[in-house]
Amino acid sequence: MDGRPIRTFLDSGVLIAAYKGSPSVEASAIGILDDPNRVFLSSPFIRHEVSPKALYNRQQDEYRFYQRYFRRAVFCDDLKLILSHAGKESAKSGIGAMDSLHIAAAHLLDADEFVTSEKPGKSIYRTSLLKVVYLFR
Numbered sequence: 001m002d003g004r005p006i007r008t009f010l011d012s013g014v015l016i017a018a019y020k021g022s023p024s025v026e027a028s029a030i031g032i033l034d035d036p037n038r039v040f041l042s043s044p045f046i047r048h049e050v051s052p053k054a055l056y057n058r059q060q061d062e063y064r065f066y067q068r069y070f071r072r073a074v075f076c077d078d079l080k081l082i083l084s085h086a087g088k089e090s091a092k093s094g095i096g097a098m099d100s101l102h103i104a105a106a107h108l109l110d111a112d113e114f115v116t117s118e119k120p121g122k123s124i125y126r127t128s129l130l131k132v133v134y135l136f137r
Contacts, residue, residue: 009041009106012049013117019065042073043105076105093126
């Protein structure tokens, strides 16, 4: 990069791995979260994928872990704009609905990379809007 922080959008699977993955999986995710050269980006959809379930299961420590992450993340909250971009990207590249919402939000936030726990070869890698990086590279 050019000395500026890496604008990083984390998929929900990366956050889950950071909190409760196996030791090697957790280490990969925590390594990204602890990188001081990153600015983290997110959307209400990522929050919705992880926070309500932690609350339902009365996992207060897990919920607090996610909330600490979201407090430091820059958010794209324009749902109408996210939905518009997501629909176009899904139609163009064939990625799934939820993944297209994440990709659209990351793109709108000018992310340098989208980090996911989805294995290479999945439809999310077909996007041309931004670089998709496998967590376990």
